[in-house]
Amino acid sequence: MVAIRLLAIANLAYIHTESAFQQKISQQDSDQPRRLQLAQQLSELIHPPGNGESGIPRELQTLAISTLEALAKHKHKAAEVCTALSVNVNHGVLFYVVRKAVAELANDDDPADNFDEDDWREALFSLLITLPSSSPSARTGETMVAAGLLDILVEILTLRTSKAERNHPRVLNFLDNYVYNLRDAFQALINAKGLGAVADLTSYEVETSFVRVLNGDGMPEQYKTKA
Numbered sequence: 442m443v444a445i446r447l448l449a450i451a452n453l454a455y456i457h458t459e460s461a462f463q464q465k466i467s468q469q470d471s472d473q474p475r476r477l478q479l480a481q482q483l484s485e486l487i488h489p490p491g492n493g494e495s496g497i498p499r500e501l502q503t504l505a506i507s508t509l510e511a512l513a514k515h516k517h518k519a520a521e522v523c524t525a526l527s528v529n530v531n532h533g534v535l536f537y538v539v540r541k542a543v544a545e546l547a548n549d550d551d552p553a554d555n556f557d558e559d560d561w562r563e564a565l566f567s568l569l570i571t572l573p574s575s576s577p578s579a580r581t582g583e584t585m586v587a588a589g590l591l592d593i594l595v596e597i598l599t600l601r602t603s604k605a606e607r608n609h610p611r612v613l614n615f616l617d618n619y620v621y622n623l624r625d626a627f628q629a630l631i632n633a634k635g636l637g638a639v640a641d642l643t644s645y646e647v648e649t650s651f652v653r654v655l656n657g658d659g660m661p662e663q664y665k666t667k668a
Contacts, residue, residue, distance in 0.1 A: 447504040450479070454511035462515055480518065483509050484525035484534050489541075499557050506538075506564040510571045519575035528572060528581060531588045538565060539593050549602035559607070566611045570618055582623040591619065591626070591633045598638040601645065609642065 454462060470479050486505040490496045497505075509526070512518040527533025542562055569590075573582025597605055597612045616635065619626045630636065653659060 444501055444504050447483075447501075447508045451504075451508045451511040454508075454515060459515055459517070463517055467515070467517060478521060478525075480509065480512060480521040480525040483512075487538055488534050489537055499561050503557070503561045503564045506561070506568050510564070510568045513568070513571050513575040516576060519572075519581075523572065523576070523581055526572075529584045529588060533588075535585075536588065536590070536593070539569070539590070543593060543596055543600075546597055546602060546605040546608060547600050549604060562608060563611070566608070566615055570615055573619070573623065582619060583625065586619065586623060586626050586629045591616070591629045591635060595630070595633045595635045595638050598635070598642050613639070 450466070453466060457465065466479075475481055483505045486497050487502050509522050513522045523529075526535040528535050530536070542565055545558070546562075569585075573585065575581065594612050594615065598609060616630065620630055
């Protein structure tokens with residue numbers, strides 16, 4: 442039931458205009474106490490469980506993250522989403538989830554890793570790209586960079602597990618968006634030794650691709666043309 446409601450809210454956020462969504466959903470939500478507001482409750486779904494508590498299923502977390510992204514696309518809800526996720530501090534909910542993703546990418550022997558895990562990571566990276574553009578006047582992107590987000594993501598580029606390799610393009614796209622659109626992001630990338638990580642990753646991809654071709658792991662002959 443919770444999953445159905447999350448999908449419904451996300452769908453309404455995408456199909457309604459700013460004013461229509463404000464009238465139908467946001468106004469009533471804003472009248473609630475902060476702890477009962479939608480953005481706050483969604484952040485609780487992805488918040489780390491307390492001692493002795495069981496975590497929320499990964500599939501439900503994915504839907505919660507996707508719904509947060511949908512809400513963040515509305516200017517009047519973006520600030521609430523950022524506040525609920527504590528994007529301005531490196532010990533907030535958002536940074537906890539990002540660090541959790543990095544830790545999981547470093548472990549290639551996790552038998553629980555499946556398509557649900559990939560969907561969860563995809564939703565997380567999509568949210569990270571959306572947040573800076575959701576409220577430019579609030580300088581959300583600069584706040585996230587100052588809190589150390591690039592340092593965490595650069596670490597993914599240094600990982601060589603199969604899970605990390607599947608997510609390298611997404612991380613590079615994220616860094617590309619931040620460096621080109623945010624002031625001081627390039628300097629933050631340099632300070633995080635990001636240029637060295639990108640260079641090492643490029644060298645690794647070239648070398649491993651060459652080895653795979655020599656081992657016959659390239660494109661099968663029947664799919665090649667004579668052109």
